[in-house]
Amino acid sequence: MDKEEQLLRRRLLDLANTSYYKGICVFSDFLNLNEQNIFLSMKSELPAIQYNFFGGFPDAERKMLCFYGNDRITGQEEIPFPITCIRISPRNKRFSDSLTHRDFLGAILSLGIDRSKLGDILVKEKEGYLFCTSSIHAFITEQLIKVKHTMVNAAVIEQEDFHYDPALKEITGTVSSVRLDSILSVAFRSSRSSMAGLIQGGKVYVNSREVVSNSYVLKDHDVVSVRGYGKFIYIGTSYQTKKGRYSVKVLLYT
Incomplete structure (x- = not known):
C-alpha cells in the first residue's frame, strides 16, 4: 500500500467517524474509480454508518462520497450533495x-x-x-x-x-465463453491477450469495483470501465450458435 492510498484511507475513515459521532452528513471530494474501489475495500473498518455515492447525474464516473447517520434520510435524493x-x-x-x-x-x-x-x-x-x-x-x-x-x-x-442522453453504440460479437477478457475484446475490437493485460494491470472496473480476474463473469447490465479505452454496458447473451459460441451485446459510450 503506497503513501497516497494510506492518506486516502485515513481521510475517508476520519469523515466516516465525524459523521458517526456527530450525526451529520459529511462529503468527500470527487473520487475516481480507483479511489472508489479503495473505499469499497475498507468497509469493514468503518463504524456502523450509511453512505452513498453521487456524481451529479446517474451515469457519472467521478463521484462524491457522502456519509450520513441520520435515520430520516431514506434515499439519495434527500442527500444535499454540494x-x-x-x-x-x-x-x-x-x-x-x-x-x-x-x-x-x-x-x-x-x-x-x-x-x-x-x-x-x-x-x-x-x-x-x-x-x-x-x-x-x-x-x-x-x-x-x-x-x-x-x-x-x-x-x-x-x-x-441538465438533460443527459448518452450516445451509445451497439456492438455485437460471438465468444467461446463469457469471460471478462472475451467481452472486452468484443467491446473494444481488440485481442483477448491485450485485454487480459489491462485486467491484470488493474485498469478494469465493474460497477466501480476493480476486477483483476480474466475469467470474471459479467452480469446483465453491469457497467464496465476500462482506463484509457472507455465504458460500456454489458447487455448479455442472446443465443448460442451451432458451434457452441455465445452471441453477446454491449452498448459502448461514444
Missing part, C-alpha cells in the same frame, strides 16, 4: 474550435483548481458541462474565459435543467 453543474459554451459557435474533453479539463486546471474538486465533464455540440464542488463554482464562472483558442461563457445551470 455539486454544481456549469455549462461552458463558445461565445460564437460558428468560429469555435472543435473542443474535446481534454481541452475543457486543461483550461479548468490551468486556473489552479485541484482535480479532486472536479467531477465529470461531458462534451456535447461544442459545449462542455462540468460538475464541480459547489464552493468553487463562482470562481470558475468568473475566471474561465477561454478554452483552447475559443472565448467562452461559463454559467451555472440547475441540475434539473
